[in-house]
Amino acid sequence: MRKTCLDVVYExxxxxxxxxxxxxxxxAGTLDQFRDEMPDRFFMEGVSEQNLIGMAAGLAMEGFIxxxxxxxxxxxxxxxxQVAVDLCLHNLPxxxxxxxxxxxxxxxxxxxxxxxDMAILRALPRMTVFxxxxxxxxxxxxxxxxxxxxxxxIRLAKGGDEIVSHADRGFEIGKAIQMRKxxxxxxxxxxxxxxxxxxxxxxxxxxxxxxxxxHMHTVxxxxxxxxLSQLDDVELLVTxxxxxxxxxxxxxxxxxxxxxxxRAASRLIRLxxxxxxxxxxxxxxxLLEYYGLQGPQIAQRIRDxxxxxxxxxx
Amino acid sequence: MIDLAALERExxxxxxxxxxxxxxxDLRKLVVRGLVGGGRGHLGSALSAVxxxxxxYDDIMAxxxxxxxxxxxxxxxxxxxxxxxxxxxxxxxxxxxxKAELDRFCRFDGILGGHPDAGKVPGVxxxxxxxxxxxxxxxxxxxxxxxxxxxxxxxxVTGDGEINEGAVWEAAMxxxxxxxxxxxIIVDYNKLQSYDRTEVVQDLEPLTSKWESFGFAVRNVDGxxxxxxxxxxxxxxxxxGRPNAVIAxxxxxxxxAHAEGDPSWHHKSKMTDEEIAGxxxxxxx
Numbered sequence: 001m002r003k004t005c006l007d008v009v010y011e012x013x014x015x016x017x018x019x020x021x022x023x024x025x026x027x028a029g030t031l032d033q034f035r036d037e038m039p040d041r042f043f044m045e046g047v048s049e050q051n052l053i054g055m056a057a058g059l060a061m062e063g064f065i066x067x068x069x070x071x072x073x074x075x076x077x078x079x080x081x082q083v084a085v086d087l088c089l090h091n092l093p094x095x096x097x098x099x100x101x102x103x104x105x106x107x108x109x110x111x112x113x114x115x116x117d118m119a120i121l122r123a124l125p126r127m128t129v130f131x132x133x134x135x136x137x138x139x140x141x142x143x144x145x146x147x148x149x150x151x152x153x154i155r156l157a158k159g160g161d162e163i164v165s166h167a168d169r170g171f172e173i174g175k176a177i178q179m180r181k182x183x184x185x186x187x188x189x190x191x192x193x194x195x196x197x198x199x200x201x202x203x204x205x206x207x208x209x210x211x212x213x214x215h216m217h218t219v220x221x222x223x224x225x226x227x228l229s230q231l232d233d234v235e236l237l238v239t240x241x242x243x244x245x246x247x248x249x250x251x252x253x254x255x256x257x258x259x260x261x262x263r264a265a266s267r268l269i270r271l272x273x274x275x276x277x278x279x280x281x282x283x284x285x286x287l288l289e290y291y292g293l294q295g296p297q298i299a300q301r302i303r304d305x306x307x308x309x310x311x312x313x314x
Numbered sequence: 315m316i317d318l319a320a321l322e323r324e325x326x327x328x329x330x331x332x333x334x335x336x337x338x339x340d341l342r343k344l345v346v347r348g349l350v351g352g353g354r355g356h357l358g359s360a361l362s363a364v365x366x367x368x369x370x371y372d373d374i375m376a377x378x379x380x381x382x383x384x385x386x387x388x389x390x391x392x393x394x395x396x397x398x399x400x401x402x403x404x405x406x407x408x409x410x411x412x413k414a415e416l417d418r419f420c421r422f423d424g425i426l427g428g429h430p431d432a433g434k435v436p437g438v439x440x441x442x443x444x445x446x447x448x449x450x451x452x453x454x455x456x457x458x459x460x461x462x463x464x465x466x467x468x469x470x471v472t473g474d475g476e477i478n479e480g481a482v483w484e485a486a487m488x489x490x491x492x493x494x495x496x497x498x499i500i501v502d503y504n505k506l507q508s509y510d511r512t513e514v515v516q517d518l519e520p521l522t523s524k525w526e527s528f529g530f531a532v533r534n535v536d537g538x539x540x541x542x543x544x545x546x547x548x549x550x551x552x553x554x555g556r557p558n559a560v561i562a563x564x565x566x567x568x569x570x571a572h573a574e575g576d577p578s579w580h581h582k583s584k585m586t587d588e589e590i591a592g593x594x595x596x597x598x599x
Contacts, residue, residue: 020461040461045491051450051484058454061440064461082481085444086451090432 001157004135005097008142009067010034013041016146018063022056024049024070049074053082060092065146072098072114072155076121087151088124094151101131101155101191102242103287110277119247121153122220128152129220131191134163137217140171157192158284164195174218176226183210185302186234188227190216190249193240199295204302211302222252224260231261236305237268240298242288245272269305271298318523321532325522325561329536334569341368342569342597344403344416350590352420354583358567360399362504363471366562367400369543370469371408379409382436388466389439389455393448394473394502395429402426410437446479448472449499453488456497471500475507478516483528490529495551498558502537504566508580525559537562570596
């Protein structure tokens with residue numbers, strides 16, 4: 001997914017000389033072709049995220065379109081004030097490409113787990129937050145960021161992620177994609193949790209429980225209509241995110257229901273990471289399982305809710 | 315080989331205060347007009363920067379009040395955004411906006427906030443106030459100028475307390491790396507931050523050597539001596555392929571004798587009419 005994203009940035013740069021790439025201290029060989037062919041617009045600026053963002057802001061104020069890339073935790077936590085003030089307050093078209101969103105860096109521990117990135121960026125006016133589900137969707141997203149007038153954040157998954165998106169469903173910024181037709185349950189996912197939601201839906205379909213899956217590749221602005229328009233038809237609404245339950249997709253959907261469909265709020269369950277720093281290492285999949293976010297676990301949670309907790313489905 | 319010892323000797327020159335001329339006094343009165351309009355303001359921080367800002371706009375920078383977004387203008391960033399009354403006074407005097415705006419400083423529907431807002435104030439390039447952001451933005455602007463092959467320059471004024479921020483030194487490294495001789499960082503070195511003297515809170519010395527070691531060509535100057543500032547800025551760039559740093563030795567609250575060097579004048583609010591009259595009288599000397 002990262003390679004796809006950066007390859008598209010390279011293609012954009014070849015076509016549009018406003019495009020510049022700014023990395024921190026990325027892996028050897030990253031975008032060598034970009035560096036060799038367009039050295040003036042390729043910047044590898046060192047481990048200095050605050051400066052990366054400020055410099056990108058200065059370039060954007062002068063008409064350039066910077067794509068800034070480093071590890072997700074560093075491009076969010078370390079330089080949050082620069083993102084808020086330099087990018088959002090000035091409404092500059094700087095794109096933040098965040099390596100290792102969510103639990104990707106599981107073996108590296110909590111310093112590298114970007115599990116509150118969407119919450120803190122979603123809280124900033126003018127920021128757009130993306131979490132594509134696979135590399136093919138990434139290839140559809142990135143070209144559309146070129147003409148965005150404000151700042152955006154692109155959360156990258158691990159790479160080698162299962163392909164579940166389809167070109168024929170198209171891609172439009174801010175428009176959720178219905179990956180599976182709704183039944184009595186609607187699961188809303190973002191990033192690779194959409195894939196896990198699809199796995200859960202397939203498992204439940206075998207038991208006669210039809211679950212729709214809505215892919216929220218743009219977490220902000222939230223596609224409110226895509227959810228509100230389905231509420232009449234579903235008994236249970238489930239959000240699934242590779243993110244803390246504080247302030248992410250589930251919170252966004254919860255806010256929406258409280259504001260615009262309060263009676264439906266009791267039909268929402270939110271699956272995500274508890275308000276804790278991770279105390280385990282291992283792999284992304286192991287941590288997803290630890291937090292109950294793999295397909296079979298999502299299915300079980302839905303099964304339990306439909307069977308046991310009448311209040312949830314009232 | 316750079317003679318750092320000589321530079322440090324130059325840096326520790328004791329400047330005899332020069333008398334403020336008519337224009338410097340009039341600009342200070344505009345600063346006070348804003349202070350009265352808003353009922354508050356960073357008076358000391360603004361008054362230390364008046365001559366730096368004045369000389370850049372009057373004598374050094376290419377700019378046009380009628381065309382604030384003129385492509386070929388030199389860019390000016392007041393990274394120490396809390397000193398904005400100095401820039402507002404100069405911009406108002408240059409005709410970027412009516413002086414009457416100063417009477418609405420910090421007011422609900424005014425355009426002049428307690429920190430400058432690029433979205434509201436003609437002539438303000440970037441919204442500053444969160445300290446330490448200006449130098450990186452300036453680096454981006456200076457890189458952009460080089461990319462475009464444009465001859466315009468970028469000037470960025472920082473406070474001295476402000477350069478406690480690590481981000482300033484990240485930007486300094488980047489400026490050296492990119493050989494940004496079209497960039498000038500001016501440190502308003504009044505040696506007094508909010509709490510106390512800089513040497514007490516976070517000593518910056520040896521400051522000249524710091525900038526030199528980050529790749530800058532450095533000059534020290536009396537930051538209230540208009541002629542000395544003109545001479546210094548008129549020799550830019552100081553060295554081909556090196557960013558420029560001007561350490562402007564200033565006096566906090568300069569021009570108001572009873573406030574000079576007193577940290578309690580860093581920010582003032584709820585001033586009485588009598589205190590305001592005292593400030594204005596002091597400016598006239």
